[in-house]
Amino acid sequence: MSSTAPGAVSVRGLGLRYGAARILDDVGFEVAPGEVLALLGPSGCGKTTLLQLVAGLLAPTAGTIQIMGATVADASGAAFVPPEARGLGMVFQDYALWPHMSVAANVAFPLEMRGVPAAERRMRVAMALERVGLGAMAGRRPSELSGGQQQRVALARAIVAEPPLVLFDEPLSNLDPELREAMVAEIGTLVGQLGLTAIYVTHDRAEAFALADKVAVMRAGRIAQLAAPETLIGSPASAEVAEFLNLGCVLPADRADAEWRIAGTTMSLGDGGPEGRTAQTLLPGRSIRLGPVEEGRPHADVLRTRFRGDGYLLTLRICGTAFEIQVPSPHRANVGDVVGLFCPPQDLRWFASATA
Numbered sequence: 001m002s003s004t005a006p007g008a009v010s011v012r013g014l015g016l017r018y019g020a021a022r023i024l025d026d027v028g029f030e031v032a033p034g035e036v037l038a039l040l041g042p043s044g045c046g047k048t049t050l051l052q053l054v055a056g057l058l059a060p061t062a063g064t065i066q067i068m069g070a071t072v073a074d075a076s077g078a079a080f081v082p083p084e085a086r087g088l089g090m091v092f093q094d095y096a097l098w099p100h101m102s103v104a105a106n107v108a109f110p111l112e113m114r115g116v117p118a119a120e121r122r123m124r125v126a127m128a129l130e131r132v133g134l135g136a137m138a139g140r141r142p143s144e145l146s147g148g149q150q151q152r153v154a155l156a157r158a159i160v161a162e163p164p165l166v167l168f169d170e171p172l173s174n175l176d177p178e179l180r181e182a183m184v185a186e187i188g189t190l191v192g193q194l195g196l197t198a199i200y201v202t203h204d205r206a207e208a209f210a211l212a213d214k215v216a217v218m219r220a221g222r223i224a225q226l227a228a229p230e231t232l233i234g235s236p237a238s239a240e241v242a243e244f245l246n247l248g249c250v251l252p253a254d255r256a257d258a259e260w261r262i263a264g265t266t267m268s269l270g271d272g273g274p275e276g277r278t279a280q281t282l283l284p285g286r287s288i289r290l291g292p293v294e295e296g297r298p299h300a301d302v303l304r305t306r307f308r309g310d311g312y313l314l315t316l317r318i319c320g321t322a323f324e325i326q327v328p329s330p331h332r333a334n335v336g337d338v339v340g341l342f343c344p345p346q347d348l349r350w351f352a353s354a355t356a
C-alpha cells in the first residue's frame with residue numbers, strides 16, 4: 001500500500017481532558033485497511049477512553065479522528081459524527097446483548113438500523129451465526145447460552161453488517177483462561193478470513209501479540225511505543241515498555257572506565273551502551289543462559305522454581321540486589337542455589353538513565 005493511501009483509521013493529536021485531568025494526550029496512529037491494532041496497557045492508562053473516542057461515545061478536547069478518509073471528530077468543532085452514523089461494529093467485555101431478544105434478533109439489529117430488507121436480513125444473520133459456529137442457536141435467548149457462546153453472538157452482531165472497522169473492548173476478560181485462548185484463536189481466524197480492520201483493547205500481552213499486526217503500548221494517556229509485536233519484544237523503546245512487557249530485568253548501570261557495572265556490584269557486562277556515566281540496561285529473560293558462577297559475570301540466587309511442562313521457569317534475584325528476573329530453563333534448580341548468568345552482549349538493550 002502506498003504511504004499516501006488513506007488509512008482505515010487516522011488519529012492525530014488526540015487529547016481528552018476532564019477539567020484539569022488529562023486522560024489522553026497527543027495520541028496519534030494510523031490503521032491500514034485489513035490491519036488489527038491492539039491498544040495494550042495497564043488499568044487506567046486510557047485504552048477504553050481512546051476506543052470510545054473512535055466509536056463516537058466521547059468527543060475529544062484536542063485532535064482529529066478520520067475513518068475511511070472521512071473526519072468523524074475534530075476538536076476544533078468542525079465535525080462530530082454520532083456513534084450510530086459511524087457504522088462500526090463493537091464487541092464489549094460484558095457482551096451487551098439484549099436479554100429479551102433471541103440470538104437471531106440480536107444479530108439482526110445492525111441490519112435493521114441500516115434498513116436492510118427482512119429476507120436479506122435473515123440470510124445475512126444465518127451466515128454470521130454460521131461463521132461463529134452458532135447456526136443451531138438462532139432461536140435461543142442469550143441467557144440460555146454460555147459466556148463464550150454469548151460473546152460469539154456479540155461477534156456475529158459486530159460483523160453482520162460488514163462494517164469498515166470493528167472495535168473490541170477487552171472482549172475476553174469475562175471468560176476463563178482456557179476458553180479465552182480458544183476464543184483468541186477463533187477471533188484471529190475470523191479477522192483473517194473476513195479481512196477485518198480492527199482496534200482491540202486489552203491488558204493481556206499474549207492476546208495482543210496473538211491478534212494484532214501492530215500494538216500500541218499505552219502509559220498514562222500516551223502511546224509509549226507503537227510497533228509490530230516482534231519489534232516490541234526485540235527493541236522496546238524504553239525501560240518502562242520493557243518492564244510492562246515483562247521482557248526481563250531493567251538494571252541501573254554505571255560506567256567505570258571502559259566497562260559497565262550493574263547496581264553498584266563488580267559485575268561487568270563489557271563495553272557498549274549509551275553515552276554518559278549512568279544508564280539502564282535490559283537483561284532479557286529469553287536471552288539468558290544459566291551456568292556456573294564465574295568471576296566478572298552476573299550471578300543470581302534462585303528464589304522460586306516452577307515446572308511448566310516444557311521445562312522450568314526460575315525466579316532469580318540478581319547478586320544480592322533487589323532486582324528479580326524470570327528465566328526459562330530446561331533444568332530444575334533448587335531454591336537457594338546460586339547460578340551464573342550468561343547473556344550475549346548484543347542481546348542487552350540500553351536506555352538512557354531514568355534520572356538523566
Ligand SMILES: Nc1ncnc2c1ncn2[C@@H]1O[C@H](COP(=O)(O)OP(=O)(O)OP(=O)(O)O)[C@@H](O)[C@H]1O
Nearest residue numbers: 018021023041042043044045046047048049050203
Ligand atoms: N468521566 C470521567 N471523569 C474523570 N476521569 C475519568 C472519567 N472516565 C475515566 N476517567 C479516568 O480516565 C483514565 C483512563 O480510563 P480508561 O477507562 O480509559 O482506562 P483503561 O486503560 O481502559 O483502564 P481499564 O483497563 O481499567 O478499563 C482513568 O484514570 C480514569 O479514572
